[in-house]
Structures are given as structure tokens and as C-alpha cells.
Amino acid sequence: MLAGALIASLWSFRLVDSVIGDNVANTLLGYDAKQTQIGGLVAGTIFAFVSGLAGTFTACNIAAFGAIAPMADAGGGRAGGRADASAPVRIGATLRPLGWLALGMIVISGAYGAIGAALGQRLPQLSGAAAGSGLPPRLLQASIVFGVIGLAFTYLGLAALRVVPDPFARLSRRFPNARLIVIGALIGGFLVGRPFPLFRKLFEYAAQTHNPFYGAAVFVLQSLGNITLMAALFVVLVHATRGRFTRWMTARPARVATITAVAFIVVGAFTFLYWDLRLPARFGYGWFPVAPWE
16 A cells, blocks of 8 residues: 555656657557547547557556456466466467456446447536636546545455455356456446546547447447557466466465455555545645655
């Protein structure tokens, strides 16, 4: 939790949003992603995935990397099971936990995309108005959504250590992949609060179409772009080590529980503290220590 607090204090949103995010999007698209209007449905579809990829390291998405340990625990890559060191590493087995994670993510992001395209400017996320002492409704929505998601990740981390009851203890016996689906749903929920400028631009365009199916499609592509690098890292870790990464992670139950707990508690604490303490402090609500460069 202290590590999450330290990251929240040192985090530079200008670096990850503008320097990294904007440059990645501009390079891949071949034009200024912020200043150039989206030129049609096909261009919007491409923009959705690219802007999702560009937002990989933003504060509203970095928590997705915490899913690597649970996917390894699900047996990613080893056809003969986690305990069988002689079984070959197969790409299909590696992609299976990614598929379950993506399922939960797609359901949430697709549903919200359809709702967003239908409701448009009635959502706080697309409002340009200010509230109170200047905290815009879109940032208020972000604070609420990411506060809940941060607490959920923290709880899952504590549950991995058995400090609190595991909400999946019974469900996992009947549905072994329920945990990954719920983690994917939390990642899909990032879009519900995301204030990332490139995502806001996509959202505004989707809302202008008033087409729920198109809204769902581009939001799903945005989410898939968000986890592309995380998914690639997971596949590389499994296959470059010929399964040794998965075997090492799952060799002892305490090891995978500890790594899962650390990952979730760090990203959960960061997400909650950044969005529910540091963000409101910028608008005069409370105080939070911030690095000099911010």
C-alpha cells in the first residue's frame, strides 16, 4: 500500500498522457491525433484501437498489468497442467486465460459503448461543465469509478493473502475462470471513468453517430488496445522461458498468492489514492503530496 501511495505521489500524468500517449498515437496514425477530426466510421474504428494502445500506461489503465499473475495461476501455456514440467508450451493454452479475461472486459466495455452512443452528452463523462470549486463532472465520475475499482483490486489482493474472505472461493469450484472474468470486467470498467483526452475524443465521435452497435464496437477495440502490451508481455514471459515462468509462479501456492496480492494491492492502492485523493486535491478538496515536477 505504501508502494501504491508512493507511485501515486510521483506519477506524472503529463508524461504518460502527452509525451507517451500522444506521441504513440500520432506515430501510428500518421497525423496529430488530438487536433485532426475523425474522418468517418472506418477512421474512427482505427482510432479506437490506436488510442487504446496509446493509453496503455495512463493512470486510468496501468492497473491492467496486475492481471498477469492470475493468468499465470490459471495455467497459461502448459498443455499438461501446471504441475507437469514435461508438457509442451502451446500458444492455445497461453491464450485461454487471456480469452477469459477479455470476455469480462468486452461485456462491460461493449455495454458501456452502446449506452454512451445512445445517451451521448447526457453522461457526465462528456460534460464540459464545472462543479463546485472547479471539479468537472467528468473528473467527478472518474474519481467515483476508479475509487471503486481501486478498492476492488485492493480487496482481491487482501483476499489472495486470506486476510479477508475470498469472494470466488465457492464460485471457482464450479466456474474455474470466474476470477479472470471479473478481473476483465474491472479492466473494462476503466472506460466508464476514463478522462484520457484521446478516449474522450473517440467517445464524442461515437456519441455523434447515435449508433449503439458502433459505440459498442469501438469501445471494445479501445479496451483491446489497452491490454495489447500486457497480453504480449504475458505471452513472451510464458513462451520465451518455455513455460519456466508459469512453473516458477505456480510451484508453491504461497508464491503465486504473494505475487498476486502484491500486484493487486499496489495497483489498487495507487488507483484509489490517485483518483480519490490526489485528483480532488488539485481542485482544493483536501491535500495529497505531489512530486515537484507536477
